[in-house]
Amino acid sequence: METTRIVRFRAKAPEAPASLASRPTPVLEPLPLERLALVALVLGRERAAALLDGLTESDATRARDYLAGFTALSSARRQARVAVEFGVRPDAAARLRQMMEDAPGVLRREIFRRLPSFHRSLFPSFQMEPADTAVPARVGTWAERLIREATR
Known part of the structure; x- marks a missing residue:
């Protein structure tokens, strides 16, 4: 009678490159x-x-x-x-673009009007318009809130 043996070999863990092994572990400075x-x-x-x-x-x-x-x-x-x-979020530009794409027209204009100048450069197709007195103040407040949430 023949017997079958199953032999399992343990795979060796890959060795860390010498450059990683010789690096000192970083010391984190405490937060002020x-x-x-x-x-x-x-x-x-x-x-x-x-x-x-x-x-x-x-x-x-x-x-x-x-x-x-x-x-x-x-x-x-x-x-x-x-x-x-x-600082601002690293993905703030992408979040602002998405927000502007999703916002309806009146809100989009208010958002653009309230953006800092360095963020306005993300939207070259928009033009700065004077404040519309027909737009309720809460739309401006909402626009500011959306900008804060997208950038922080």
Whole structure:
């Protein structure tokens, strides 16, 4: 009687190239306390102070001072600060193009009118028009909101 044997070989894991093996692991620098407080406020809102509790006492005190300053800002100034600190989205241009494509005519004109000049260059076929008094103010508010969401 013959028996059949199944033999399995373990595949060897590919070895890492020498260039990767010799690289030192990157050391991440800690976030400055001011930016940490801003992130806690953006992500945690009402829990922002509690998010800072894990810091050392002196750092937590300084971070809470920054947090109080950010909380005192208006929403628009706070959003501007976030944009300055962390920049606009890398895909902001594509998101703005898609938004303009999807928006109805009146909203599209308001969006274009309220875009910063460096973003207006994405739409060479549009012309700057004076504000239309027949358009309700809420359309402008909506346009500003859509721009913020597309770029941040």
